[in-house]
Amino acid sequence: MGRPQARSRKHTSKDKRKDIKTKHRVKDLDQIIVDLKPENAEKLEKQEVDPDLPGLGQHYCISCSRYFVDARALSDHRKTKIHKRRVKALKEDIYTGPQQLIDNGKPIMRDESN
Secondary structure, eight states: OOOOOOOOOOSOOSOHHHHHHHHTOOOOHHHHHHHTSHHHHHHHHTOOOOTTSGGGGOOEETTTTEEOSSHHHHHHHTTSHHHHHHHHHHHSOOOOOOOEEOTTSOEEOOOOOO
16 A cells, blocks of 8 residues: 655745744833833823724833723733733843953943943
8 A cells, every 4th residue: 555645735934933933022121121211101102193003003001012902902901910920020120131240359230321
């Protein structure tokens, strides 16, 4: 007896895991910290109407960097475990890279004035 006929492969990605990761990509915590500054937060909360965004860009969660369809969806989102975890992570100290030591043992801190 012969072998069963091999199925033809459609045009699928060989690396599905990478495709899923890039599709569901969210902002990192250090990028969100910049958005939480008062001057940036005000701009994000009061955006102009954009027909390409969900809810015309009017309902935005800054800590999760997500747009929502309406105010009820946004208020429901704020009750979820995902949102609460993100808020808790933003309150903690954020990793800024290894501290380098000079010869006498003093750490060199990264300048964050930029």
